[in-house]
Every structure is written in C-alpha cells, then in structure tokens.
Amino acid sequence: xxxxxxxxxxxxxxxxxxxxxxxxxxxxxxxxxxxxxxxxxxxxxxxxxxxxxxxxxxxxxxxxxxxxxxxxxxxxxxxxxxxxxxxxxxxxxxxxxxxxxxxxxxxxxxxxxxxxxxxxxxxxxxxxxxxxxxxxxxxxxxxxxxxxxxxxxxxxxxxxxxxxxxxxxxxxxxxxxxxxxxxxxxxxxxxxxxxxxxxxxxxxxxxxxxxxxxxxxxxxxxxxxxxxxxxxxxxxxxxxxxxxxxxxxxxxxxxxxxxxxxxxxxxxxxxxxxxxxxxxxxxxxxxxxxxxxxxxxxxxxxxxxxxxxxxxxxxxxxxxxxxxxxxxxxxxxxxxxxxx
Ligand code: P6P
Numbered sequence: 001x002x003x004x005x006x007x008x009x010x011x012x013x014x015x016x017x018x019x020x021x022x023x024x025x026x027x028x029x030x031x032x033x034x035x036x037x038x039x040x041x042x043x044x045x046x047x048x049x050x051x052x053x054x055x056x057x058x059x060x061x062x063x064x065x066x067x068x069x070x071x072x073x074x075x076x077x078x079x080x081x082x083x084x085x086x087x088x089x090x091x092x093x094x095x096x097x098x099x100x101x102x103x104x105x106x107x108x109x110x111x112x113x114x115x116x117x118x119x120x121x122x123x124x125x126x127x128x129x130x131x132x133x134x135x136x137x138x139x140x141x142x143x144x145x146x147x148x149x150x151x152x153x154x155x156x157x158x159x160x161x162x163x164x165x166x167x168x169x170x171x172x173x174x175x176x177x178x179x180x181x182x183x184x185x186x187x188x189x190x191x192x193x194x195x196x197x198x199x200x201x202x203x204x205x206x207x208x209x210x211x212x213x214x215x216x217x218x219x220x221x222x223x224x225x226x227x228x229x230x231x232x233x234x235x236x237x238x239x240x241x242x243x244x245x246x247x248x249x250x251x252x253x254x255x256x257x258x259x260x261x262x263x264x265x266x267x268x269x270x271x272x273x274x275x276x277x278x279x280x281x282x283x284x285x286x287x288x289x290x291x292x293x294x295x296x297x298x299x300x301x302x303x304x305x306x307x308x309x310x311x312x313x314x315x316x317x318x319x320x321x322x323x324x325x326x327x328x329x330x331x332x333x334x335x336x337x338x339x340x
Pocket of ligand 1: 211278
C-alpha cells in the first residue's frame with residue numbers, strides 16, 4: 001500500500017497560522033525563506049565529494065574552530081536568501097564575529113534571525129547527519145543601526161525557532177510557540193510536507209546522550225548523576241539506561257523529539273574558562289523552545305535555559321534537554337549538590 005499522501009504543505013501551514021492570527025506576514029515570509037535556504041543547503045550537503053564541498057575551508061570562525069567549506073557555503077546561502085525580502089533587520093551567525101545588518105540597498109523588517117548554519121559540521125566528511133538551527137527574535141523598535149547588543153534577549157523572547165536535519169530525510173522542525181511540528185522535504189516537488197503535528201516528548205526515558213570521553217572533567221554532581229545512570233536498575237534510578245551520541249546536536253535532538261531521551265553537554269574543566277561547549281543564542285535557546293513546546297524541559301543544570309539573560313552574542317551554556325522527568329532528575333543532582 002502506498003504511503004498516505006500528506007495534504008498539508010509548509011506553505012499551507014504558514015498561511016493557516018497567519019489566518020489564525022498566530023503569526024504575521026513578515027514572519028511567514030521569514031520562515032518560508034529560511035525553509036527554501038535549508039532546501040538549498042540540503043542539496044549542497046547531499047552532493048558531498050561530488051560537489052567539491054567536503055573538507056576544510058582553510059579559515060577559522062569566532063569560536064576558534066576550523067570552518068568546513070559547507071559551513072561557509074551554508075552561511076552564505078542563509079545571508080543571501082534573507083537579504084532582500086524586507087522581513088529582517090539583521091542576522092547573527094555562529095560563523096560571523098558580529099551581526100550582519102540588512103544592507104541599506106534593501107528594506108528592513110522587524111525581526112532578527114540567528115543561526116548555526118551547519119551544526120555538527122565535523123560529521124560532514126564522514127557522512128553523518130548535520131543540520132541548520134535557527135532562532136527568531138523581534139528587533140527593538142526605533143533602532144536605526146542594529147548591533148550585537150540588540151540580539152541579547154532571553155530565550156523566552158523568541159517568536160519562532162527551528163532546525164532542519166539533513167539525514168536520510170531532510171526534515172524541518174518548527175515552533176511559533178503553539179506546539180512543535182515536523183515537515184519532511186518531498187525532493188520530487190521541493191516541498192516541505194507536514195509529517196508530525198504537535199510533537200510530544202515522552203516524559204520518562206531510558207536513553208541518555210552524552211560524550212562519555214569527558215567524564216573525568218565533569219563537576220561532582222554530573223559525575224554522580226551519570227554514575228547512577230550506568231549502575232542501572234540495581235542503583236537509585238531503579239532502571240537500566242541505553243546511550244546514544246551522534247555528536248551532531250540536531251541529530252541527537254531529533255531522536256529525542258521522536259522517541260524521548262535526555263541530551264547533555266555539561267560544563268567541563270577541559271576549558272574551565274568556557275561555560276560549556278554549546279552556544280546559548282543559536283543552539284541552546286532554539287532547541288529549548290522546540291523541546292519545551294513538545295512537553296520536554298531544558299536547563300543548564302540549575303536553571304531554565306530560556307530564562308538566562310544573555311551577556312554576549314556567542315556565549316556558551318551547559319545544556320540538559322529532553323524528557324521532562326529526566327531533565328528534572330539531572331537538575332536535582334546539581335541543585336542538591338549546591339545546597340550542600
Ligand atoms: P563533541 C558539533 O560540533 C556540536 O556543536 C554539536 O552539534 C554536538 O552535540 C557537539 O558539538 C559534539 O561535541 O565534543 O562530542 O565533539
């Protein structure tokens with residue numbers, strides 16, 4: 001039997017959201033442009049060696065990381081797609097030191113777009129799923145020259161967030177604050193089709209995602225928490241756990257949105273000056289919004305990620321996100337430790 005035809009396209013979903021008064025025309029246009037840019041990125045990623053896009057670009061980014069050719073290509077695709085539409089005031093990207101105000105040649109809109117154009121890019125050369133992560137904020141009123149500081153808004157100020165995972169399927173996962181929904185790219189028509197509506201993450205889980213090679217660098221409550229996961233049903237958690245680690249946040253989060261789990265990138269003393277590995281503004285906040293809208297939770301081990309007041313555009317944060325009950329358990333280990 002052929003698979004059921006999915007009737008609702010992303011375009012129809014966006015029009016119906018606008019008709020319901022949940023988004024306006026500019027935000028609809030912004031998401032439609034980002035989705036088209038993700039389709040172009042998906043095509044570039046899919047070409048791999050045939051497209052001459054694998055390997056390093058020979059440049060570095062503000063994070064001090066070597067840029068892959070596809071990091072730079074994906075960044076350019078998103079900047080060019082969003083420059084002329086009149087829906088944006090400025091963009092900010094993991095790949096750029098400072099924000100990118102819309103050029104004077106084009107009209108400016110009321111939104112700020114932040115993105116990690118190709119997260120997990122270290123996996124590209126080994127053909128593992130990677131993805132684009134994006135977050136949308138309102139531009140402050142009456143600001144003629146948008147700067148980095150105008151982006152420093154808490155995650156609760158996001159008006160939209162999403163990611164596009166480039167794996168066996170290309171899937172866009174999106175929220176406007178009214179649930180989290182997934183759209184799968186129909187490559188024959190180039191159309192994203194609604195394939196999961198109002199996603200719900202199971203509250204309990206037996207699966208955790210973490211890079212165990214960093215264990216010796218973790219702080220005590222993190223050591224205790226993972227020790228109890230590994231002890232399994234003989235220990236205080238009373239159940240056995242499984243582990244997954246793709247080392248591509250978009251792929252790990254997509255699994256958690258699909259079947260539950262907890263994703264953790266904690267603070268570690270490998271680089272004590274950094275608050276964690278993942279970036280607050282364009283990785284942790286958008287993922288936290290998506291996860292919370294799907295009934296999950298997201299903390300930095302001690303407080304809700306979306307309530308953190310940002311101090312810098314590229315600041316990092318520890319991340320615990322996924323099944324609500326498990327995130328609360330992990331956070332409790334940290335809070336109990338702090339309470340002495
Ligand atoms: P590690 C990819 O570089 C990334 O930013 C996330 O996508 C991923 O979860 C994490 O880093 C992987 O880090 O230290 O395991 O390579």
